[in-house]
Amino acid sequence: MDVKVKKYLYDIKESIDSIENYLGDKRDFSIYLNDKMLRRAIEREFEIIGEAMNRIDKIDPTIKISTKDQIISMRNRVIHGYDRVDNEIVWGTIVRHLPILKKEINRLL
Numbered sequence: 829m830d831v832k833v834k835k836y837l838y839d840i841k842e843s844i845d846s847i848e849n850y851l852g853d854k855r856d857f858s859i860y861l862n863d864k865m866l867r868r869a870i871e872r873e874f875e876i877i878g879e880a881m882n883r884i885d886k887i888d889p890t891i892k893i894s895t896k897d898q899i900i901s902m903r904n905r906v907i908h909g910y911d912r913v914d915n916e917i918v919w920g921t922i923v924r925h926l927p928i929l930k931k932e933i934n935r936l937l
Contacts, residue, residue, distance in 0.1 A: 836880040843873040871906045878903020895925045
């Protein structure tokens, strides 16, 4: 595996860990919704994850990450459509896709 790909995979892992740390053990949508700083921090981590995936895809598109397209798309929405970020979609991604992504990244690393 290309050394740059490993670096981007590690960046994704760090961002996933950061999101989990920001949320703590309490995964509560109402807390997330009412804490602008928390939302912005998590959005930033998704920007990093999406950009790293985009770069991985350009280097080696054969690397299998099941939610790659959705995460890259979310990154684009967060960056380019900051005023239209849907908190429910971000939260759904945290709950449904992040655990799967974490397993896949750990397997690749």
